Amino acid sequence: MTAWESFQGRLRQFLERRIPDHLQAHTNASDVMQSAFLSLWRYFQKQERPIQVGDEELWKLLVTIARRKLTDKWRKVLTKKRGEGRVITATDLEVQRQTSFDQFVVQRMDQELVELLEDIEAKINEECQVIVSMRLAGMTNAEIATTLNCSLRRIERKLVLIKSAFSEND
Structure with a gap:
């Protein structure tokens, strides 16, 4: 079973609970989730030798990446733009x-x-x-x-x- 299959449902629910209604128009759980998985994949691609990570550690890593991505999206949306x-x-x-x-x-x-x-x-x-x-x-x-x-x-x-x-x- 792939990481996507294992965690995508849980991660989607996790993100949907954390995106407020007023930001729904600017981002959704799928966008953040895909970006988090892509960042995780890129991280593992950069490693010279395979890293053995358990499901629990992988979940924590995905949640951390997703939270940071969501925070970045919020900042971009809520920042007052000059002019x-x-x-x-x-x-x-x-x-x-x-x-x-x-x-x-x-x-x-x-x-x-x-x-x-x-x-x-x-x-x-x-x-x-x-x-x-x-x-x-x-x-x-x-x-x-x-x-x-x-x-x-x-x-x-x-x-x-x-x-x-x-x-x-x-």
Whole structure:
């Protein structure tokens, strides 16, 4: 009897109990199980001489490999991706009762500040302009991050860049 025949049923049940419902769409027990068996096979192929392993030791090894594979899958699925492949521009945003960066500044600020902002506008990109307009509208960093579908740390980094652009004009 092969290792596959001996352990595949038990390993499938073991993995199915450990995959939460919200991760079912991203992975299933069969994928992890096949990957674990493949890793085990590759391990034994690398050995110069045959290794004698009992059923209990083989089971423990398979479970350990499968757990690690499942943990790696969870990490990949649950990791917050930078930008998630999307670039958000000012025209992509539909924030309620807010206008574009230029319109907001013109309505709220005097002419001297508008000239200063035009100089800075050349130094900061469109995304930073959107963040400035949202901050001027009274949104918190967390609200901005949620609206832009990015991490809070990204917003904080952009605000540091914006502040440095403002301080260069002093």
